[in-house]
Amino acid sequence: MNILPWHKGNWEELFTVTEKLPHALVLYGPCNSGIDIFTLEASKSLVCRNHNETEVYCNTCQDCNWFDSNSHPDIFFVGATRIDEGTSSNNISIDLIRELKVFFELTPHQQHGKKVAVIFDAHRMNLSSSNALLKILEEPPGESIIILTTSDLSKLLPTIKSRSRLISFSNPNLEEAKEYLGVANKQELLPFINLYAGNPLALLNDHLNYPLLAEIIHCLQQGKKFDxxxxxxxxxxxxxxxxxxxxxxxxYEILLSKLTHQQFYFPAEQSKIADLASMANISNLLRFQKKLNDLKLYASSPINKEINLDIIFIDYRKIFI
Ligand SMILES: [Zn+2]
Structure with missing residues (x-):
């Protein structure tokens, strides 16, 4: 089995409780926290005819083979990056939910087997697709399980949530993140973990950005001499x-260093940040932060990024006296 170490408790919660599995599960937690990995492993276990008492799949039966070749007749993925590459950011249309309904109407390939559907990033359903799903949940077909994953639980209809078992996923704690990076042989990345909200998967996945991060940090380190x-x-x-x-x-890091002599996001830059903090005028720093907050409000709209960034850095230089 291939779930993340900090999801073992979730696995037990899902499979070792005595009550029967409900027809719908909602797995929710932060983006990139590995819920998709967990969901695929759980789906495989649910359809494996030889799964053991802790619901771990056998990896040798026909079900497991079908699952691995993405051709299991009793599995239906909606919006999976795995099979719908390139469409993962789109809304989940009512047509997809109608296809799901048809899938459940067919008898399971395996006698007494389960039919399993997964709706990845279910918050992408609009009102009509949500209502169509609700209809399925109101009269769930026999041995069926629908797994919904989401990083935004608030966007699911309350009536969908009330018919589902909700399982919460979290990012690892610092020790777990450290161990995970150690296993991946990437301990040197640990100082950057807070930049990625404590999520080692997001940190590792972002490797293409490391040179860019290093370049921008190098420029920011120049403080008053920022060019x-x-x-x-x-x-x-x-x-x-x-x-x-x-x-x-x-x-924020400069302010934190100024006020508490501590680091959070950039511990590897400790001495440079402390130097900048010692030169920083606190009123100018707070004013700079306010300008960044204001700019962030419209940063996604079509504005002239270069000019705005130029202005921001004029203010950045003024922080240091
Ligand atoms: Zn199997």
């Missing part, structure tokens, strides 16, 4: 909100 000519179009590659968010964290 705007070093800004290059690459800085906008993840979107303007991403860049503003990074600068906000940097400014």
């Amino acid at each position: 705007s000519s070093n800004i290059n179009p690459n800085w906008f590659v993840n979107g303007f909100p991403w860049l503003i968010n990074l600068i906000q964290k940097w400014a």
